[in-house]
Amino acid sequence: MNRFRRLLCRLFAGVVLAAPAAGADDGLEFQGVWRQGGMIIGRVAPMARVTFDRKSVPVSPDGHFVVGLGRDAPATMTLIVTDAMGPRHYRFDVERRSYAVQRVDGVPESTVTPPPEVMDRIRREQELVDRARAVDSPRRDFLAGFSRPLDGPITGVYGSLRIYNGVPKNPHFGLDIAAPTGTLVRAPAPGVVRLAQPDLYFSGGTLIVDHGQGLSSSFIHLSAILVKEGDELARGDPIARVGATGRATGPHLDWRMNWFDVRLDPALALQYFPPAPPSAGERTALRLRP
Ligand SMILES: [Zn+2]
Structure with missing residues (x-):
C-alpha cells in the first residue's frame, strides 16, 4: 500500500x-x-x-x-x-456554509478608510502578495498535512463579514488565534518562504509560505519575522512572532490559506489533513538534514 x-x-x-x-x-x-x-x-x-x-x-x-x-x-x-x-x-x-457577521471596533481609523496618499503603497503591496501566492512550484509539502502554528483561543473564523469601526469591509479570510505579542509562530507544514515583509499597510508583518502547486499559507499582523525569502522550512520550525501590526485591535496570529487566488479555510485543513507520519524514505532524509 x-x-x-x-x-x-x-x-x-x-x-x-x-x-x-x-x-x-x-x-x-x-x-x-x-x-x-x-x-x-x-x-x-x-x-x-x-x-x-x-x-x-x-x-x-x-x-x-x-x-x-x-x-x-x-x-x-x-x-x-x-x-x-x-x-x-x-x-x-459543494456544501454551502453560512457566515457570521463580526463587528470589530477600535482598529486605527487610517486602516479602515486609508488616506489617498497611501493608495499607491497599498496597490504595490497587494501586487507583492498576489505574486507570492501565484507561484506554481513543483513542491508537494501539502501532502504532509497541517498542524496548528501556535496554541491559543480562536477569536476569528474564515468567511465572516467584518464591520470595522462601523464600516462594512471585505469578509475575513483567516483563522485568528489570540496569543501575547512575541509568542512563537511555527510552520504548520513544510514549505519555502516566498514573501517576508515587516510592515505592510493592512497586514503589518506578513509572511507567505509556499506548500507547493499553488497552495500557500499567509501569516499576518506579526511583530517579528524569523526567516527570509527562499528559506526552506520543516513543520514546527519557528518562523515569526505574534503581534498586532496593521489593521488589528490586539495581538493575534491571522493565518490564511490560498490555492492561488482562491481563499481557503485553515480550520478545514487542520480538520481533514492532520500531519502524516513521515515515510521511511522521508525519515532518512530528515536525519540527513544539516
Ligand atoms: Zn484576522
Whole structure:
C-alpha cells in the first residue's frame, strides 16, 4: 500500500468520496471535503491532466494535485481528468456554509478608510502578495498535512463579514488565534518562504509560505519575522512572532490559506489533513538534514 492510500484509509472518517461518472476504478483518488473554503488533494494516473473550475491544475509527476474551493464556491463544481482514454468529467456537490457577521471596533481609523496618499503603497503591496501566492512550484509539502502554528483561543473564523469601526469591509479570510505579542509562530507544514515583509499597510508583518502547486499559507499582523525569502522550512520550525501590526485591535496570529487566488479555510485543513507520519524514505532524509 503506498503512502497516499494509507493516508486515505487513515482519513476515511468524514471524507466525502467521489461519485465518478465513469467506471469505479478509473484512477481518480482524492481526500478532503467538498465544502466552501475546503481543499481537496487528489491523485490521478501519471501524465493525466486535470482541469478544475475551468483552470488547468498543476499535477506532480506521480499524479498528485491539490485544488481549493472559495468562500462562495457554487453548489456544484466539475473536475475534468484527461488521459490517453480522453476526458472524464466528475461533478461534485459543494456544501454551502453560512457566515457570521463580526463587528470589530477600535482598529486605527487610517486602516479602515486609508488616506489617498497611501493608495499607491497599498496597490504595490497587494501586487507583492498576489505574486507570492501565484507561484506554481513543483513542491508537494501539502501532502504532509497541517498542524496548528501556535496554541491559543480562536477569536476569528474564515468567511465572516467584518464591520470595522462601523464600516462594512471585505469578509475575513483567516483563522485568528489570540496569543501575547512575541509568542512563537511555527510552520504548520513544510514549505519555502516566498514573501517576508515587516510592515505592510493592512497586514503589518506578513509572511507567505509556499506548500507547493499553488497552495500557500499567509501569516499576518506579526511583530517579528524569523526567516527570509527562499528559506526552506520543516513543520514546527519557528518562523515569526505574534503581534498586532496593521489593521488589528490586539495581538493575534491571522493565518490564511490560498490555492492561488482562491481563499481557503485553515480550520478545514487542520480538520481533514492532520500531519502524516513521515515515510521511511522521508525519515532518512530528515536525519540527513544539516
Ligand atoms: Zn484576522
